[in-house]
Amino acid sequence: MSNRFRGFLPVVVDVETGGFDHNKNALLEISAQIIEIDDNGQLGIKESVSCHIKPYEGLTMEPASMQVNGIDPYNPFRMAKTEFEALTLVFQAIRKELKHTGCTRAIMVGHNTTLDLNFVNAAAERNKLARNPFHQFSMFDTVSLAGLAVGQTVLSRAVQAAGLEWDDGKAHSATYDAMKTAELFCYIVNKWTAFSNT
Numbered sequence: 510m511s512n513r514f515r516g517f518l519p520v521v522v523d524v525e526t527g528g529f530d531h532n533k534n535a536l537l538e539i540s541a542q543i544i545e546i547d548d549n550g551q552l553g554i555k556e557s558v559s560c561h562i563k564p565y566e567g568l569t570m571e572p573a574s575m576q577v578n579g580i581d582p583y584n585p586f587r588m589a590k591t592e593f594e595a596l597t598l599v600f601q602a603i604r605k606e607l608k609h610t611g612c613t614r615a616i617m618v619g620h621n622t623t624l625d626l627n628f629v630n631a632a633a634e635r636n637k638l639a640r641n642p643f644h645q646f647s648m649f650d651t652v653s654l655a656g657l658a659v660g661q662t663v664l665s666r667a668v669q670a671a672g673l674e675w676d677d678g679k680a681h682s683a684t685y686d687a688m689k690t691a692e693l694f695c696y697i698v699n700k701w702t703a704f705s706n707t
Contacts, residue, residue, distance in 0.1 A: 510546045511611040518612035519544045519552075519649060520603055521694055522625045523687035525578045527570030531627040534571065535564035536592060537580050538683035539629070541599045542691035543606050544618075550702050552695040558602045559684040560595035561587040565635065578681045593636040596629070603642045615642040620664045620690045622648040651693050658697045664690065671696045 510518060521542040528534030538561055545555035564570065564582050581587070590598070603615050619625040626648055633641045655667035668675045668689050673696065679685040 510544075511613075513546055513550070514616065516613040517616035517644065517647075518603070518607055518610055518614070519618045519694070520615045520643070521554075521618040521687050521691035522622075522629065523619060523683045523690060524625050524628045525580060525681065525683045526574065526624075526628055527564065527568065527582075528574045529624065531624075531631040533569055534574070535568040535582070536562050536628050536632050537564065537570075537578070537582055538562060539595055539599060540683040540687035541603065542687050543602065544691065544695065551699050554688070554691050554695070555606070556602060557684070557688065558599050559687070560598060561589040562595045563589045563591055565592050565632070592632045593638070596633055596636060596638055600633075600638065600640060600642055604640070607642060614644050616647055616649060617643050618649040618651065618690070618694050620651045620686070620693075622650045649694070651690055651697070654697045655693060658700065664693070668693050 521544065523540050524536055525538035526534050526536055540557065540559035542554050543556040544552050546552055570582065607615060617626050629643065630645065652662050656662045659667055659670035661667040661670045665675050665680065671693055673692050675689065
């Protein structure tokens with residue numbers, strides 16, 4: 510893996526939030542799909558780390574966003590962790606894989622990745638987590654990759670255009686969206702690898 514993306518370890522991330530402003534709106538869910546590479550250069554999902562998150566004190570949740578994601582942030586059965594606990598768990602898993610692969614940094618992969626990266630960076634900063642494994646601004650975005658590879662930019666349509674399964678009933682969950690984004694990313698990279706080797 511350390512040779513495939515110039516020393517970067519791709520980690521697919523999806524977050525569910527209480528809005529679009531990473532400085533004002535609460536981070537409510539995070540899922541990270543750690544990507545591995547086999548002896549034939551094919552990518553796949555190695556490990557999934559997901560957490561429900563308690564709204565950080567003072568941050569808000571917009572009614573429109575909550576209606577879309579369907580999250581009840583105060584439901585005790587969410588077994589939600591604090592931002593500090595959740596990010597520590599995710600970062601530890603990523604740093605372990607960085608050490609295993611010899612990669613120098615994780616690079617976030619997502620669908621409209623800027624939002625996910627901004628929310629993770631903002632949460633890491635306010636919780637004083639100094640060892641954020643992600644590159645601070647470089648990222649891979651499956652919106653652009655899917656537009657090139659399958660002619661679709663909406664996640665559900667891109668996944669289906671790639672011949673992968675999609676369930677509308679499971680969408681807008683960080684774990685499901687991250688998993689489908691990871692499958693899409695791996696499909697595109699693997700397809701390119703096969704094409705470039707011919």
